[in-house]
Amino acid sequence: MNIQHANMNIWLIFIAFMVLSWIVSSVLKSKFARYSKIPVDNGMSGRDIAEKMLRDNGIYDVKVQSVQGQLTDHYNPENKTINLSEQVYNSRSIASAAVAAHETGHAVQHATAYAWIGLRSKLVPPVSFASKWVQWILLIGVIVVNTFPALLLAGIVLFALTTLFSFITLPVEINASQRALAWLSNSGITSSMTQDKAQDALKWAAYTYVIAALGSLATLLYYIMIFTGGRRN
Numbered sequence: 316m317n318i319q320h321a322n323m324n325i326w327l328i329f330i331a332f333m334v335l336s337w338i339v340s341s342v343l344k345s346k347f348a349r350y351s352k353i354p355v356d357n358g359m360s361g362r363d364i365a366e367k368m369l370r371d372n373g374i375y376d377v378k379v380q381s382v383q384g385q386l387t388d389h390y391n392p393e394n395k396t397i398n399l400s401e402q403v404y405n406s407r408s409i410a411s412a413a414v415a416a417h418e419t420g421h422a423v424q425h426a427t428a429y430a431w432i433g434l435r436s437k438l439v440p441p442v443s444f445a446s447k448w449v450q451w452i453l454l455i456g457v458i459v460v461n462t463f464p465a466l467l468l469a470g471i472v473l474f475a476l477t478t479l480f481s482f483i484t485l486p487v488e489i490n491a492s493q494r495a496l497a498w499l500s501n502s503g504i505t506s507s508m509t510q511d512k513a514q515d516a517l518k519w520a521a522y523t524y525v526i527a528a529l530g531s532l533a534t535l536l537y538y539i540m541i542f543t544g545g546r547r548n
Contacts, residue, residue, distance in 0.1 A: 420491030
C-alpha cells in the first residue's frame with residue numbers, strides 16, 4: 316500500500332470539499348446580508364417571531380434567548396432554549412424571520428416527538444466520543460495498516476458513526492425549514508413578495524449540511540479503500 320499516495324488523495328478530497336464548503340458559505344453569507352436589509356411587513360423581531368411560533372404550536376416551556384456570535388443560532392433540547400444570535404434576536408428582517416422560525420421548527424420537532432430528531436439526540440453522546448478520538452485513530456491506523464489493520468478498522472467504524480450522524484441531520488434540518496416556511500406563510504409573517512426570499516435563505520443554509528454529509532461520506536469511502544488495499548498487501 317503506497318501510504319504517501321493515499322495521503323495525497325485524501326488531502327485532495329479534503330481540499331475539494333473545503334472549496335465547495337467555502338463557496339456555499341460565501342453565498343449563504345451574501346444571501347443573509349442581502350435579506351437582512353429587507354424588513355418584515357409587521358415589524359416583528361426574531362425574538363417576537365420565535366415566541367409567536369412557539370405559542371401558535373402550543374409550546375410554553377421553551378425559552379428564547381440571545382447568544383453572542385454570528386450564525387450561532389441553534390435549539391438546545393436539553394434545556395429547551397432557542398438561542399438566537401444577537402443580530403437575529405433583535406433584527407426585524409426577512410433573514411432573521413427565516414432563521415428564528417427555523418430554530419423554532421426544531422423546538423416544534425422536539426415537542427411533537429419527530430422521529431429523526433429523536434434519533435439524532437440519541438446519537439449525540441457516542442458521536443461526541445467518536446469525534447474526539449477518530450482522527451487520531453485513523454491517522455495511526457493508516458500508518459500501521461499493513462501490520463495492525465484492526466486499528467484502522469476501529470477508526471473506520473467511529474468515522475462511520477459521525478457520517479451517519481451527518482446524514483441523519485439532513486432530514487432534521489430540511490423538516491425544520493419546511494415547518495418554518497409553512498408557518499411564516501400561514502401566519503402572514505411573509506408575503507408573496509418575501510416568502511421566496513425566506514425560502515432561498517434557508518435553502519442555502521441546508522446546502523451546508525449537504526456538503527458536510529457528502530464530504531464525510533467521500534472520506535469514509537476512501538478510508539475503506541485504504542483498509543481493503545492494506546489487507547490485500
